[in-house]
Amino acid sequence: MAADLSGAPAAPAAAAAGTPAFLAACQRQPTSHRPVWIMRQAGRYLPEYRALRARVDFEALTRTPELAAEVTLQPLRRFPLDAAILFSDIMTPLQGMGVEITFAPGPVVRDPIRSEAQIEALPQLVPQRDVPFVLKTVELVRAGLPQGVPLIGFAGAPFTLLCYLVCGKPSKEFAPARSFLYQQPQAAQRLLTHLADAMAQYLAAQAAAGAQALMLFESWAGLLGPREYRQFALPAVRRVMASLRAAGVPLIYYMNQGSALTSAVADLDADVIGVDWRSDLAQVRKELGAGKAVQGNLDPAALFAAPQELRRHVDAVLAAAGDAPGHIFNLGHGIWPDTDPDAVARLVDYVHERRQS
Amino acid sequence: MAADLSGAPAAPAAAAAGTPAFLAACQRQPTSHRPVWIMRQAGRYLPEYRALRARVDFEALTRTPELAAEVTLQPLRRFPLDAAILFSDIMTPLQGMGVEITFAPGPVVRDPIRSEAQIEALPQLVPQRDVPFVLKTVELVRAGLPQGVPLIGFAGAPFTLLCYLVCGKPSKEFAPARSFLYQQPQAAQRLLTHLADAMAQYLAAQAAAGAQALMLFESWAGLLGPREYRQFALPAVRRVMASLRAAGVPLIYYMNQGSALTSAVADLDADVIGVDWRSDLAQVRKELGAGKAVQGNLDPAALFAAPQELRRHVDAVLAAAGDAPGHIFNLGHGIWPDTDPDAVARLVDYVHERRQS
Numbered sequence: 028m029a030a031d032l033s034g035a036p037a038a039p040a041a042a043a044a045g046t047p048a049f050l051a052a053c054q055r056q057p058t059s060h061r062p063v064w065i066m067r068q069a070g071r072y073l074p075e076y077r078a079l080r081a082r083v084d085f086e087a088l089t090r091t092p093e094l095a096a097e098v099t100l101q102p103l104r105r106f107p108l109d110a111a112i113l114f115s116d117i118m119t120p121l122q123g124m125g126v127e128i129t130f131a132p133g134p135v136v137r138d139p140i141r142s143e144a145q146i147e148a149l150p151q152l153v154p155q156r157d158v159p160f161v162l163k164t165v166e167l168v169r170a171g172l173p174q175g176v177p178l179i180g181f182a183g184a185p186f187t188l189l190c191y192l193v194c195g196k197p198s199k200e201f202a203p204a205r206s207f208l209y210q211q212p213q214a215a216q217r218l219l220t221h222l223a224d225a226m227a228q229y230l231a232a233q234a235a236a237g238a239q240a241l242m243l244f245e246s247w248a249g250l251l252g253p254r255e256y257r258q259f260a261l262p263a264v265r266r267v268m269a270s271l272r273a274a275g276v277p278l279i280y281y282m283n284q285g286s287a288l289t290s291a292v293a294d295l296d297a298d299v300i301g302v303d304w305r306s307d308l309a310q311v312r313k314e315l316g317a318g319k320a321v322q323g324n325l326d327p328a329a330l331f332a333a334p335q336e337l338r339r340h341v342d343a344v345l346a347a348a349g350d351a352p353g354h355i356f357n358l359g360h361g362i363w364p365d366t367d368p369d370a371v372a373r374l375v376d377y378v379h380e381r382r383q384s
Numbered sequence: 385m386a387a388d389l390s391g392a393p394a395a396p397a398a399a400a401a402g403t404p405a406f407l408a409a410c411q412r413q414p415t416s417h418r419p420v421w422i423m424r425q426a427g428r429y430l431p432e433y434r435a436l437r438a439r440v441d442f443e444a445l446t447r448t449p450e451l452a453a454e455v456t457l458q459p460l461r462r463f464p465l466d467a468a469i470l471f472s473d474i475m476t477p478l479q480g481m482g483v484e485i486t487f488a489p490g491p492v493v494r495d496p497i498r499s500e501a502q503i504e505a506l507p508q509l510v511p512q513r514d515v516p517f518v519l520k521t522v523e524l525v526r527a528g529l530p531q532g533v534p535l536i537g538f539a540g541a542p543f544t545l546l547c548y549l550v551c552g553k554p555s556k557e558f559a560p561a562r563s564f565l566y567q568q569p570q571a572a573q574r575l576l577t578h579l580a581d582a583m584a585q586y587l588a589a590q591a592a593a594g595a596q597a598l599m600l601f602e603s604w605a606g607l608l609g610p611r612e613y614r615q616f617a618l619p620a621v622r623r624v625m626a627s628l629r630a631a632g633v634p635l636i637y638y639m640n641q642g643s644a645l646t647s648a649v650a651d652l653d654a655d656v657i658g659v660d661w662r663s664d665l666a667q668v669r670k671e672l673g674a675g676k677a678v679q680g681n682l683d684p685a686a687l688f689a690a691p692q693e694l695r696r697h698v699d700a701v702l703a704a705a706g707d708a709p710g711h712i713f714n715l716g717h718g719i720w721p722d723t724d725p726d727a728v729a730r731l732v733d734y735v736h737e738r739r740q741s
Contacts, residue, residue, distance in 0.1 A: 202720055206688035252683055253664050286644035287663050306644050307610050326609055328562035363559055
């Protein structure tokens with residue numbers, strides 16, 4: 028079923044002819060239209076996703092290539108999106124490394140990792156052996172996608188994974204993870220290095236399986252002040268990115284709540300910085316300079332505005348992004364489960380329509 | 385019991401002689417030492433607070449002037465802090481306005497406010513009638529504090545209160561509050577104006593009862609992008625501040641997660657901007673200019689570092705704050721309940737010691 032996209036909406040003119048608009052924008056090349064995709068576009072706001080989830084639990088969905096591919100492709104059947112993103116979970120490779128994790132619904136780590144001994148004992152990830160179903164999903168999705176729509180592979184950034192591993196469960200403050208950095212800075216560095224190497228392996232395998240861009244999600248960047256970010260999170264991200272350059276695909280780094288961290292990533296070797304909705308996109312582009320593309324950053328809450336108002340909010344994002352090449356339209360955070368899919372349709376159409384050249 | 389501070393630690397030299405260091409720093413005047421206090425300094429990390437809470441529930445503590453005064457004074461007996469802050473809850477005045485709220489332990493509003501009719505029906509706050517116990521607490525604390533230690537009164541900022549009132553309970557994303565702004569912007573404005581007027585009344589009454597500085601807590605500033613912040617949250621804060629100028633005491637505005645909002649508050653009529661731990665204090669001072677004092681911004685997690693390391697983190701905050709007058713040392717967010725009080729003692733002593741003139 029994953030391969031049937033016969034009813035898919037048509038991509039805007041010219042996109043199919045050359046480099047897909049999404050990949051061109053990643054490289055800061057001019058595009059015939061403004062590419063757009065949506066964080067968590069495969070997920071709960073879609074009735075067809077909820078219908079599948081009513082039959083199959085979340086983990087089974089992520090571990091069954093045919094189902095994960097189906098979920099990945101669902102939003103592409105509804106909307107003329109410019110990219111697909113692999114349906115998976117940032118904890119999946121950690122489970123592949125033998126960490127026992129359940130979902131309730133957020134990830135719960137059975138034995139939170141807080142000692143040097145636990146870090147030493149963590150095996151390295153061998154994607155083909157440990158998460159073959161993810162690589163198979165990538166292959167199925169590629170086979171099912173029209174040529175002009177690239178597939179983005181992804182992983183959690185090392186510090187974000189550390190937050191879950193140390194705390195054991197999601198929390199507002201992630202206090203145990205933050206005090207871990209201050210109490211055991213060397214153990215934290217060791218864990219981050221290990222996670223960086225594992226995620227580099229994981230993403231390289233996704234690219235080898237067919238992913239045409241790779242994205243690292245730093246969901247918890249905003250827990251750190253600039254000094255701690257530069258000391259802990261950033262070196263681990265650099266390590267992943269340096270390893271991935273050989274993959275030859277665009278590299279995207281999304282920072283949630285990273286308003287104070289923009290200057291810290293200005294010289295990161297990534298092609299695209301994903302920007303959350305709290306940041307001023309014009310300011311971010313200025314701070315990053317001409318060497319980076321940006322992705323974002325409409326407030327997910329704006330999809331609840333009346334249609335005319337939604338257009339006004341889209342206009343504001345486009346105005347802040349400016350006319351220089353290298354902007355991929357997206358939300359500034361994942362789409363909310365109670366979003367009306369019709370609002371998404373209006374959003375995608377309006378972005379395309381507003382920025383035809 | 386509230387009035388007995390005979391065992392209180394001595395304030396640093398010279399503080400008692402003229403204007404207390406905290407008040408001088410609020411006005412950007414030179415001080416003999418760097419003033420320091422700690423957000424949530426009266427609370428769960430103190431064994432004597434926990435002992436009291438074992439006997440009395442949270443709401444009763446906030447509503448019984450003798451007990452609220454006792455809790456306010458507890459940290460002052462242990463540490464030579466430069467200010468006291470009223471022990472209360474940001475929801476207390478809303479309860480005074482007739483909103484039914486329980487604590488579980490976060491505030492839960494029985495009937496979340498989402499309609500024009502509910503907003504119209506909200507009564508105005510008359511502090512002397514609706515929350516007399518708060519004003520009595522202020523009087524008792526003033527009577528119990530040594531002269532050199534001023535008392536800070538406080539309230540929740542209008543947008544932060546809106547978040548609780550619309551959502552009904554705390555949540556990570558406060559999604560219903562954020563979609564409310566986009567769906568019903570005029571109703572949101574009306575609610576914010578009402579809350580601004582109520583908090584202005586509430587804070588003015590605290591000043592009349594003896595509070596020597598007034599602080600507005602914008603705990604959820606970071607839910608908003610700069611445009612929505614300027615449209616909704618900021619005008620309501622301006623309205624409170626304009627009304628409070630007549631009180632003749634320093635006005636403090638704390639923004640949690642406000643890294644992208646600094647320039648928006650540069651011309652706000654407040655004396656002090658409270659800065660969360662994610663922001664670079666040097667950058668914030670630069671953006672705010674010479675007309676504002678700043679308060680902050682050590683990461684609460686830094687109190688878990690080894691003593692030598694804690695000093696290094698304090699040094700970094702002091703270096704970022706610079707030598708210009710107008711810095712009040714504080715954490716960048718409330719102290720965590722599992723913090724060791726001995727770490728607080730070391731922190732306060734080190735700040736005083738490092739910045740004696």
